[in-house]
Amino acid sequence: MYIIxxxxxxxxxxxxxMFAEKTGLECHSLYMARIKVKRNSDVIFFGRVMQGxxxxxxxxxxxxxxLAVCPVGLKMPTNFxxxxxxxxxxxxxxxxxxxxxxxGFDPEKTLGPEKTLINLVISDLENRGEDVxxxxxxxxxxxxxxxxxxxxxxxxxxxxxYQNC
Ligand SMILES: Cc1cc2nc3c(=O)[nH]c(=O)nc-3n(C[C@H](O)[C@H](O)[C@H](O)COP(=O)(O)O)c2cc1C
Numbered sequence: 001m002y003i004i005x006x007x008x009x010x011x012x013x014x015x016x017x018m019f020a021e022k023t024g025l026e027c028h029s030l031y032m033a034r035i036k037v038k039r040n041s042d043v044i045f046f047g048r049v050m051q052g053x054x055x056x057x058x059x060x061x062x063x064x065x066x067l068a069v070c071p072v073g074l075k076m077p078t079n080f081x082x083x084x085x086x087x088x089x090x091x092x093x094x095x096x097x098x099x100x101x102x103x104g105f106d107p108e109k110t111l112g113p114e115k116t117l118i119n120l121v122i123s124d125l126e127n128r129g130e131d132v133x134x135x136x137x138x139x140x141x142x143x144x145x146x147x148x149x150x151x152x153x154x155x156x157x158x159x160x161x162y163q164n165c
Contacts, residue, residue, distance in 0.1 A: 005046040006056030011103030049073030072103040104148035
């Protein structure tokens, strides 16, 4: 089994490498996996969340046997959000298993079209004023000021699944 990740600002990479250290599994970016990981290999895929989509997941699932997928996003890990992510990414039942991990956000590292997109999300949330719920309000604060929720403990459920599979 291999770990493959798709990361931009580094939070997803951090989780993938942390998990590799715990398990001894080989870990590669999706780009490097092209030459390091054979087609149809069993993999655990870590991908950053972008506008509800797990970046690189479709591509990884076409080539590899993804047994577990770990979206890394900024929003709070509520059951509602996990269900939404599963639905928006076509993940049904337990195949693959889904483990949502809370990453972080670094405004300094977000540039170009992604910065424009984030600015639109910020103004949309700000324009809604009192209408935003607690999850959205925290998302807004973190998008504006940055945040880092990466924590080894967040890998516990994934580790338990891995040890039993
Ligand atoms: C353009 C853009 C869209 C994003 N959309 C979401 C989202 O829909 N849900 C979420 O939880 N986080 C979202 N985020 C936050 C990232 O998922 C979060 O910063 C993640 O930890 C980045 O991982 P990376 O450092 O590996 O690139 C978005 C970030 C960017 C830049």
